Amino acid sequence: MLLLFVIPDISWSQEDDVDFQTWMDLTTVHNFSSKWAYTGDYGLRGIVSGHDWNTFVIRPTFRYRITPILDVRGGVALFYTLDKVIENNLELRFHQEVGIKWPEAVGMVFKHRARFEERFFFYKGLDNEFSARARYRLYFETPDLRIFKRCGPFFGMASIEFFLPLGESATERFINRNRVEIGIGHRANQKFRWELHYIWQNSKAYEDDSFKTSENIFRMRFFIITHKKKNTPSESGSN
Numbered sequence: 001m002l003l004l005f006v007i008p009d010i011s012w013s014q015e016d017d018v019d020f021q022t023w024m025d026l027t028t029v030h031n032f033s034s035k036w037a038y039t040g041d042y043g044l045r046g047i048v049s050g051h052d053w054n055t056f057v058i059r060p061t062f063r064y065r066i067t068p069i070l071d072v073r074g075g076v077a078l079f080y081t082l083d084k085v086i087e088n089n090l091e092l093r094f095h096q097e098v099g100i101k102w103p104e105a106v107g108m109v110f111k112h113r114a115r116f117e118e119r120f121f122f123y124k125g126l127d128n129e130f131s132a133r134a135r136y137r138l139y140f141e142t143p144d145l146r147i148f149k150r151c152g153p154f155f156g157m158a159s160i161e162f163f164l165p166l167g168e169s170a171t172e173r174f175i176n177r178n179r180v181e182i183g184i185g186h187r188a189n190q191k192f193r194w195e196l197h198y199i200w201q202n203s204k205a206y207e208d209d210s211f212k213t214s215e216n217i218f219r220m221r222f223f224i225i226t227h228k229k230k231n232t233p234s235e236s237g238s239n
Contacts, residue, residue: 107143
């Protein structure tokens with residue numbers, strides 16, 4: 001219901017270009033304790049959809065839980081893009097974020113995330129660049145639903161995220177402004193789950209362009225979760 005009120009204000013009626021993408025991700029989560037955890041994201045973007053670019057992602061992150069509803073995270077990411085239009089580039093990205101899990105009732109979960117990113121772009125044949133941005137995401141997850149007795153529960157999720165550039169943007173394939181996401185997931189057991197997402201993004205193709213591109217993304221995510229201590233809650237990966 002929240003997304004129905006927010007989506008009309010995103011101005012997707014002004015877009016001229018439509019882009020379809022596929023993302024595939026593996027996320028490994030290891031909970032060292034009830035407070036400390038490591039998350040590793042490994043992804044491929046654009047491979048199946050046959051674009052003139054492909055992106056490979058590696059993103060290790062550490063989380064520290066301050067209270068049951070408040071945590072902080074920090075990490076580094078590498079995004080390597082093979083591009084036939086502009087030069088191949090490597091992005092080194094540092095991020096810091098604060099997460100709040102509130103409210104939570106009758107199995108429904110709301111999560112807020114504020115993230116700051118420092119992004120270093122390295123190009124072959126072009127000058128290197130730097131940019132920074134802030135992001136805010138509101139995430140909602142439904143209660144678990146058991147459809148089959150011998151199968152783990154299914155669940156649904158939805159989120160909306162806003163991107164705010166802090167200074168000038170760098171030369172990159174897509175520069176985001178807004179993101180809306182819906183999906184379903186299945187918890188096979190305590191150590192494995194999968195999620196299928198549909199993501200809509202409002203973006204511009206390059207710095208000199210306008211925000212007229214509508215990105216339609218289908219994302220498949222697999223999670224492998226391990227615990228050093230039993231009954232430690234699992235955590236979601238980054239976006």
